Amino acid sequence: MFEILDFVSRRERVTAKVIARELDVSLSTCYRLLGILVDEGYLEKLPRCGGYRLGPAIPLLYGRATGRFLETSVEPVIEELAMRSGRHAYLGVLDGGQVTVAQVKSPPESPPVGVVRGFHGASHALALGKVLIAGAGPDGIEEYVECYGLEKFTPRTITEKRHLEDHLRGVMVRGLAIDVEEFAENLCCIAVPILDRDGRTRGAIGISTSARRFDSELRALAPMVRRAAREASDILEEQNQPMRGVLADKVQQKPPRG
Template identity: 35%
Template sequence: MSGKDGPTLISSVQRAFRLMEAVGAHDGGVPAKQLARETGLALATTYHLLRTMVHDGYVRKLDDGTFVLGEKLGALHGGSREQAALSRVRPTLAELRDGLSAAAYLTFYEDGEIRVAEIVDGPKAPRVDLWVGFEDAGHATALGKCVLRELDPEARADYLSRHTLNDLTPRTITYRRELLRRLDAAALVPAVTDVEEYALGTACVAVPVRQGDTIGALGISVNISRAASLDDAVARLVVTAERVSRGLSLTI
């Protein structure tokens, strides 16, 4: 990049931000000519920047020819809030990892899928090898089964109708009726376990968490040789899950 390209690009970015700020100051839509006057930009520059931002989703052009902020800005804001929420609970997850010498996992049920939001591991607390994505292994992981247990019957049926219960290990539950029976049997206990159902040599336990109305699960994984320790870990998991739920629900 040449010496004069830098300032030119920076100036273009500054003009774009100035224009978006002006658009955002008008909830009901604002015409390009008014935006040019408010920002001090040439009308041709204003139209050029608006076309680019409309194309990229940062600004939306209404039927009457005026402009409002686009959906992409809302998505960026939502993403930043999610990251801020996760940053608040990472220290709590690290405490859990260090206290139990086990990798800690946080998952959520979003858009019909069980997704990993955070994993906090370390040399003394290695994560399980995620050889199959959690989206396709809800039936085989403590985290996934914990989420499925918390779903209402309609949402659970919808999830199971879209996901095959693949046999990931010889211990994986592959029959829907048996999975539902075990989920119902675990309805009154605080935690859900998986002993070599997802990966041979690994045992996991998980408890529910929530971020507002979003259902999730907090869990740990250990080597199968430490499976007996999972029962003692449940009380700490429950307390930590309450802290995580509070931290995730804070508004900033």
């Protein structure tokens, strides 16, 4: 089966007869294996030429491993949060031990955003980053401090390891992180983790507001971010459902095609 996938990836629209000949298997066995792969979405059968190409399950597997599928899967959730709150909304993912801002959505007629899409770094000073570091547990916190240090961006930035550890323990308990002008003046953020079925942090959703508005808006904005994170977690759960069958069982039980 892996040989078939590899062969098809290099020769799109290749037919079953060519695959059987090149891989030195019987045509009936080849059809049976191709049928299983098509049923599971790893291959697609092209009706006109009768050939095969890689199916949608292949990029889904890669997306599960890298987390990149989150960027497109939860985009509507981020957009809705921005519209509902009237504030900039963000998706953050952990990449190389640092937060990367994978999505930024803005409400209509909004001023320029404080943290742009593609921004990478400053995890200890951003609510999104705090959620992701805290989600990595004590070892993740230790590794972050050792690898990246605690750079000072404003007078409010946490720059002491013990202080950061205490702060992130609170983040884990509350399931919510905030930063109040820790990365940039007049920029305040709220973030909540996106969790998988095992309770592991796979990303973070957040919104930003100004320092002037933060105290008065926190009570209203925090539930909005929590709701969006639950919706994103539900999407993650749906995306990570097992494939419809067990390939080994199908290989044994499915009758030959041909």
